Amino acid sequence: MSDTNEKFDYIIIGAGVAGLASAQYAARGGLKTLVIDVSIPGGQALTIPTLENYPGVYPALSGTQFCQNMRDQAEGFGAVIIQSEVQSIDKVGSDFKIVTRKDSYIGTCVLIATGAEHRKLGVPGEDKLEGRGVSYCATCDGPFFRNRKIFVIGGGDSACDEAMYLSTLTDDVTLVHRRDTLRAQKAVADRLLANPKVKVIFNAKVKEIKGEGRVQSIELEDTTDGSVTEHQCDAVFIFAGMNPVTQLVEMLPKDEGGYIKTDDDMKTLMPGLYAAGDIRSKSFRQVVTAVSDGAIAAHSAGEYVRNLKAKI
Structure with missing residues (x-):
């Protein structure tokens, strides 16, 4: 593993629809944004044969095409998307160090959007x-x-x-x-x-x-x-339900189902660390709610980065 320690304002772990939406909003808002996922972007949404209930998407698209559009949009605004496995997340001073199999990165703030896996x-x-x-x-x-x-x-x-x-x-x-x-x-x-x-x-x-x-x-x-x-x-x-993928952040508080607890701004108890999408504790999990989570997380992260830079 090389130790690049390249610095980003916002690092998103997970390239499902929550992560891709957050990347688009963050990059468009001026944050230097990195998305890391072990698989190709899209997550569970890739398996949707026909996405017919997403507002404004009509006629319906396949999940594959919808996710490709999201990726193109995020990258079009400047987000960097890489395929790699994240091995650890550590708080180093006011920043986070993300270690993958190949490289390491520094982020001012981090979004956990690793979703859930089939039970x-x-x-x-x-x-x-x-x-x-x-x-x-x-x-x-x-x-x-x-x-x-x-x-x-x-x-x-x-x-x-x-x-x-x-x-x-x-x-x-x-x-x-x-x-x-x-x-x-x-x-x-x-x-x-x-x-x-x-x-x-x-x-x-x-x-x-x-x-x-x-x-x-x-x-x-x-x-x-x-x-x-x-x-x-x-x-x-x-199709017997899902288990949230929380191995990287076991220290965070979770609900009875193992989902990460956040506030309405997607903030966890650790400053600068957010959670969005299917990994988050909430009552309704759909593509549209995951996208909403990601957008809110990006907005919160933008405020966090700007406030931190202002103090410095």
């Missing part, structure tokens, strides 16, 4: 068959199972949206939810329930995913009477 079910066969029919991304892996029998696990917006997408690839999609009603927004749930290609099994949970070398069947346990049934299938797509 696993923890059932037998899940890990063994991941990539062999078990998946957490329908748009990534769905085309491999065109005209095959697919099970989708979950009952929230993501599960319903992904089941709808998968129904464009096959006529045999079954959604399994452990409760008797879907958790998704009413419009999303109603659209799914009206889809003749999607069958819904309520009050059931996955007991085991079976197969030799690939997914061949799934065992479901009825949550009301404990009975177990086995169903032949070719793929199992799991």
Whole structure:
């Protein structure tokens, strides 16, 4: 690793929509801005087949195109975006030192926008068959199972949206939810329930995913009477919630779900350190709320940098 220690006003860790929105606002506002992510920019939004509920984006765009537009916009205003893995964040005087696998950087303030990752079910066969029919991304892996029998696990917006997408690839999609009603927004749930290609099994949970070398069947346990049934299938797509990616900032206060607590300005308890997007404790997680978080964080960071420079 080289030790460049290049100085930035604002370093954003995570290039999902919260990070990209924050980069655009910060760079446009005159802050020297760096975005670091281990993956390509876009985060979870890259998996959205059709982004139809973002205000002002009509006709709808794919998540991939939306994220590319955001990246182009942020870079157009001068933000620097690099792909690297951040290994540590340390407070050095009034600044922050960010160490990656290749370089290190100094930031006057930092935004944590590392988002959340898919939660696993923890059932037998899940890990063994991941990539062999078990998946957490329908748009990534769905085309491999065109005209095959697919099970989708979950009952929230993501599960319903992904089941709808998968129904464009096959006529045999079954959604399994452990409760008797879907958790998704009413419009999303109603659209799914009206889809003749999607069958819904309520009050059931996955007991085991079976197969030799690939997914061949799934065992479901009825949550009301404990009975177990086995169903032949070719793929199992799991959407059972998310776990916030907070390993870099374990010292910050979190809510009961492990999400970072901030105030309305995206400030954490550490001066100069902000959090935005799916990693932040809040009641509603959507692309539009992540973008809002990022914009607010950039505004707060701009004030912080200007005040610090004024004191110096």
